[in-house]
Amino acid sequence: MSRSSRLSVTETQRKSTPVVKKAVIRSRSYDGDAFVNLFAHRGARDIMILDSHGVPLRSTCSQRRTFVFVSNLKPLLFMARNVVRDLDPSNDITFMRIRSNMGEIHMTLGTDFILIVVQKLRRLRSSSTS
Amino acid sequence: MNRILEKVIHQNGTIVDRILSEHTIGYVVSDNTANAVAETSFDNTSAQAILKHLHGLLVSTCQSVVRDIDPSNKLCFMRLGTRKFEYLVAPEEYFTITVVQ
Numbered sequence: 001m002s003r004s005s006r007l008s009v010t011e012t013q014r015k016s017t018p019v020v021k022k023a024v025i026r027s028r029s030y031d032g033d034a035f036v037n038l039f040a041h042r043g044a045r046d047i048m049i050l051d052s053h054g055v056p057l058r059s060t061c062s063q064r065r066t067f068v069f070v071s072n073l074k075p076l077l078f079m080a081r082n083v084v085r086d087l088d089p090s091n092d093i094t095f096m097r098i099r100s101n102m103g104e105i106h107m108t109l110g111t112d113f114i115l116i117v118v119q120k121l122r123r124l125r126s127s128s129t130s
Numbered sequence: 131m132n133r134i135l136e137k138v139i140h141q142n143g144t145i146v147d148r149i150l151s152e153h154t155i156g157y158v159v160s161d162n163t164a165n166a167v168a169e170t171s172f173d174n175t176s177a178q179a180i181l182k183h184l185h186g187l188l189v190s191t192c193q194s195v196v197r198d199i200d201p202s203n204k205l206c207f208m209r210l211g212t213r214k215f216e217y218l219v220a221p222e223e224y225f226t227i228t229v230v231q
Contacts, residue, residue, distance in 0.1 A: 068199065076195045083183045084212050095211030100196045100203045 043119050050074070050114040057113070073116055077107050155215055155230045160185050162224055180217075184210075185226045189219060 046061040046069070054074040059066040077096060084093045098105040104119040150157065156171040158180045165186065170177040189208070196205045210217040218229040 072195045072198050076191055079191055080188055080210060083188045084210065086183050087179055088212075088214065091212045091214045093210065093212050095209075097209040097211070098192060098196065098205065099207035099209075100205050102200065102203050 044117050046116075046118040048116040048118075050116065052110075052112060052114065054078070054114065069116065069118065073105065073107060074114075077109060077114065081109060149229060157230065158185075158228045160226050160228075162221075162226060168225060180228055180230075184217060184219060184228055185221075189221050189226060193221065 046065070047059070048056055048061075048066055048069060049058040050056050050070065054070065054077075056066050056070050061069075080096055081093045084091055093109055096107040096109070098107075106117040106119060108115045150171075156176075158170045158172060158177050159168045160166065160181045161168045165181070167174075167177045167181055172180070188210075189205075192208055193205045196203050205221060208219040208221070210219070215230050218231065220227045
């Protein structure tokens with residue numbers, strides 16, 4: 001997961017850098033990216049790319065929504081890394097998945113970047129009371 | 131409280147057996163109110179570590195984060211993928227279940 005995500009992110013960033021003449025006018029800078037299209041096909045609602053320190057670099061949603069997600073999820077992700085390190089010092093976190101009633105949040109923690117994918121569900125799921 | 135747990139395990143016996151058979155290193159079931167280990171297959175030290183760090187610290191923070199992002203949302207399940215194994219945490223109303231696989 002982390003390796004393929006890194007390649008896709010590199011392709012995305014490389015594709016956005018050069019200015020292609022006679023290109024189709026895009027309403028947003030990420031329109032047409034294969035990475036975003038693939039994830040949107042799989043139900044992803046928002047994709048955010050952060051650097052290793054937690055600064056958001058690229059996002060598919062608005063700036064305010066990105067700020068809300070990043071300000072909440074960044075300390076949670078770093079705390080999860082610390083928890084995994086506390087449980088086993090030789091272990092390291094690679095992926096985190098939070099399933100809630102309305103959606104899912106997938107977070108991958110790599111050495112170069114942090115990728116957050118917010119996924120929507122087809123139908124709501126009520127929490128089971130045992 | 132343990133009677134509810136025994137009743138639930140008895141009702142879902144096949145599911146429990148399926149969970150425990152496939153690639154599972156162990157599991158911890160902790161009581162939310164008493165903050166104690168209700169049932170576990172680990173030794174006491176590992177179970178207490180998982181209870182303290184995962185259930186006490188990470189699950190509560192994760193619930194707060196989900197509630198902060200959307201107040202009508204609620205945490206159902208959490209998966210922590212690490213290099214060695216994977217923690218599957220299911221916080222419920224009375225118990226919190228963690229399966230390590």
